[in-house]
Amino acid sequence: MKLQLALDRLTREECHRVLEETDAYVDIIEVGTGVIKEYGMDIVRDLRRSYPDHEILADMKTCDAGKAETMQALDAGADVTTVMAFSSEATIKTCLETAKGKGKVMIDLLGVTDREKVHGLRKLGTDFVSLHIGKDQQHGGGISSETFSFLSDMDVKIAVAGGVNLETIDVVAAEAPDIVIVGSGITKASNPKNAARRFKEAIG
Numbered sequence: 266m267k268l269q270l271a272l273d274r275l276t277r278e279e280c281h282r283v284l285e286e287t288d289a290y291v292d293i294i295e296v297g298t299g300v301i302k303e304y305g306m307d308i309v310r311d312l313r314r315s316y317p318d319h320e321i322l323a324d325m326k327t328c329d330a331g332k333a334e335t336m337q338a339l340d341a342g343a344d345v346t347t348v349m350a351f352s353s354e355a356t357i358k359t360c361l362e363t364a365k366g367k368g369k370v371m372i373d374l375l376g377v378t379d380r381e382k383v384h385g386l387r388k389l390g391t392d393f394v395s396l397h398i399g400k401d402q403q404h405g406g407g408i409s410s411e412t413f414s415f416l417s418d419m420d421v422k423i424a425v426a427g428g429v430n431l432e433t434i435d436v437v438a439a440e441a442p443d444i445v446i447v448g449s450g451i452t453k454a455s456n457p458k459n460a461a462r463r464f465k466e467a468i469g
């Protein structure tokens with residue numbers, strides 16, 4: 266299991282500050298959608314330069330213009346970009362084809378409740394998805410073991426995101442996803458370094 270740190274709702278300086286404290290425990294640096302909206306591809310290039318040995322995911326949340334947005338992210342130095350599962354098949358196929366040989370595409374299942382949709386994504390060539398409970402949905406609870414039943418028996422690489430905290434990490438880790446994504450559980454902690462260390466220890 267890998268730990269992905271989601272940098273969301275932070276200034277450029279705060280992104281650097283959090284990473285200086287936590288990088289030893291983080292496998293994948295996620296440049297969050299809001300941070301990209303604020304600073305553009307420049308922040309992806311910036312973090313690529315500062316962290317040449319880390320995997321970097323640009324959370325583009327692409328839903329159209331798949332070729333241009335995938336190239337933007339990968340050209341800026343991201344290893345992984347994201348596309349929304351609810352996008353058209355044409356967009357998802359374009360993202361997958363564009364990234365071939367250059368990087369990876371994670372398909373964000375935010376809002377998807379139909380397992381047939383995931384079967385359809387598999388037919389398009391998807392092998393990497395994220396189970397995601399969005400920020401605005403988290404008042405109903407974050408990720409739990411029930412979230413994982415949605416993908417039971419599906420042969421895909423799974424990342425999981427959405428309000429994962431130190432109280433829920435053991436339940437999440439027990440489901441053994443490939444990647445656990447944590448944002449505010451680390452970035453808003455009183456001691457981000459300590460929090461990152463505890464998440465990393467919990468996922469083994």
Ligand SMILES: O=C([C@H](O)CO)[C@H](O)[C@H](O)COP(=O)(O)O
Nearest residue numbers: 271298426427428429447448449
């Ligand atoms: O993708 C995310 C969300 O949609 C905001 O852009 C977050 O990175 C993801 O939810 C993880 O953050 P936390 O929920 O704060 O752990």
